[in-house]
Amino acid sequence: MSKAAQSTASPRAHPYPTRSSSRLSASKPEPTAAPYAKERAVAIQAVIRASTLCQGVFKKLVSAETITKKDKSPVTVADFGAQAVVNNLIRAEFPEDPIVGEEDSKDLRENAETREKVVELANSVLDKPLSSDEILEAIDYGMYEGGPKGRFWTLDPIDGTKGFLRGEQFAVALALVEDGEVKVGVLGCPNLPQKLSDPEGPRGTIFVAVRGQGAFERSLDSELETKISVSPITNVSETSFCESVEAGHSSQGEAAQIAQLLGITRPSVRMDSQCKYGVLARGDADIYLRLPVSATYEEKIWDHAGGSIIIEEAGGKVCDIHGKPLDFSIGRTLRDNKGVIASNGSIHDAVMEAVQKVLQKSKEEKTV
Numbered sequence: 001m002s003k004a005a006q007s008t009a010s011p012r013a014h015p016y017p018t019r020s021s022s023r024l025s026a027s028k029p030e031p032t033a034a035p036y037a038k039e040r041a042v043a044i045q046a047v048i049r050a051s052t053l054c055q056g057v058f059k060k061l062v063s064a065e066t067i068t069k070k071d072k073s074p075v076t077v078a079d080f081g082a083q084a085v086v087n088n089l090i091r092a093e094f095p096e097d098p099i100v101g102e103e104d105s106k107d108l109r110e111n112a113e114t115r116e117k118v119v120e121l122a123n124s125v126l127d128k129p130l131s132s133d134e135i136l137e138a139i140d141y142g143m144y145e146g147g148p149k150g151r152f153w154t155l156d157p158i159d160g161t162k163g164f165l166r167g168e169q170f171a172v173a174l175a176l177v178e179d180g181e182v183k184v185g186v187l188g189c190p191n192l193p194q195k196l197s198d199p200e201g202p203r204g205t206i207f208v209a210v211r212g213q214g215a216f217e218r219s220l221d222s223e224l225e226t227k228i229s230v231s232p233i234t235n236v237s238e239t240s241f242c243e244s245v246e247a248g249h250s251s252q253g254e255a256a257q258i259a260q261l262l263g264i265t266r267p268s269v270r271m272d273s274q275c276k277y278g279v280l281a282r283g284d285a286d287i288y289l290r291l292p293v294s295a296t297y298e299e300k301i302w303d304h305a306g307g308s309i310i311i312e313e314a315g316g317k318v319c320d321i322h323g324k325p326l327d328f329s330i331g332r333t334l335r336d337n338k339g340v341i342a343s344n345g346s347i348h349d350a351v352m353e354a355v356q357k358v359l360q361k362s363k364e365e366k367t368v
């Protein structure tokens with residue numbers, strides 16, 4: 001962890017009017033409110049509700065409450081419940097906005113026991129209880145296809161489900177995309193230590209950013225926000241990586257070669273989910289590499305929308321392995337991008353140069 005980086009986050013009250021209740025009461029923004037003030041406030045409250053649901057389930061899941069999806073990845077009652085809750089709250093406040101959500105209700109419709117558990121969980125954090133059919137419908141409200149025009153939300157109800165199942169890091173990730181550009185991002189990280197240097201200390205944090213308005217961090221139960229910034233490090237050999245836990249999601253061998261080329265000796269911070277973006281945005285690490293493992297995998301927009309705006313608003317840079325900006329305007333996936341490279345910005349060019357060298361070498365070795 002970069003010590004210099006830790007000192008950059010100075011507690012600062014956020015310029016938005018704050019609300020004393022955790023109830024969703026953001027339908028009337030102040031006349032002088034900043035752009036996207038209502039979206040920001042509603043998104044935070046929706047993420048808090050979903051994070052509360054997840055916290056209640058955390059470490060208590062039994063295998064009957066986990067389903068293996070067609071692509072072999074896991075989904076739990078908490079993923080479904082959190083998607084129902086966020087979709088319901090966003091739709092109530094922004095009825096015109098469609099949602100691109102990770103989950104759908106198909107598996108639940110075939111499994112009454114799991115479905116009823118999801119209904120119970122979702123209703124435990126909603127003010128007005130929903131019927132079983134209404135919960136299924138709320139989940140499927142996330143089936144929008146995305147695209148270049150107008151606005152939509154994108155939701156990963158639990159990003160890092162594998163981390164969630166291990167009792168480690170996961171994030172509730174919500175973002176607003178308008179005309180292809182991410183405008184608002186909120187990451188709820190219920191299990192993330194508020195200080196990475198103090199893993200036994202308080203946990204649970206929310207990262208939030210609005211385009212052009214900076215990035216902030218707050219706890220789940222206090223409205224006090226702290227402005228965050230990426231690390232100020234310019235000497236790349238002093239930096240550290242934040243990496244995926246799952247070897248199948250990013251090439252760890254190539255990441256090690258890039259680290260060597262850059263002279264990096266600090267150990268990587270390994271964690272699941274978009275918490276990695278938050279950790280980078282507050283200066284606890286300096287580089288996030290997501291190097292493609294498979295030639296065919298398309299990254300999903302909900303896996304990166306929230307995290308990427310938080311990095312950019314904290315002063316960092318995000319692009320793919322070819323240096324292209326992430327393109328959120330072409331549907332549910334980032335099919336025109338390959339992998340993701342994020343950094344504190346000042347070392348971005350050096351990182352990209354090393355990435356190109358290592359990936360080129362790998363390509364040559366594969367063709368021999």
Ligand SMILES: Nc1ncnc2c1ncn2[C@@H]1O[C@H](COP(=O)(O)OS(=O)(=O)O)[C@@H](OP(=O)(O)O)[C@H]1O
Pocket residue numbers: 073102156158159160161162163243244245246247248249250271272273274293294297300303
């Ligand atoms: N092959 C492959 N390559 C890249 N990414 C993939 C792949 N398979 C799955 N996924 C997506 O990875 C999401 C979790 O990413 P993480 O950064 O948390 O990965 S890791 O768990 O830390 O290894 C995970 O998000 P969730 O399903 O929300 O957990 C998936 O969308």
Ligand SMILES: [Mg+2]
Pocket residue numbers: 073074075102161
């Ligand atoms: Mg998943």
Ligand SMILES: [Mg+2]
Pocket residue numbers: 156158159160302303
């Ligand atoms: Mg995900």
Ligand SMILES: [Mg+2]
Pocket residue numbers: 079102156157158159160161
């Ligand atoms: Mg998910």
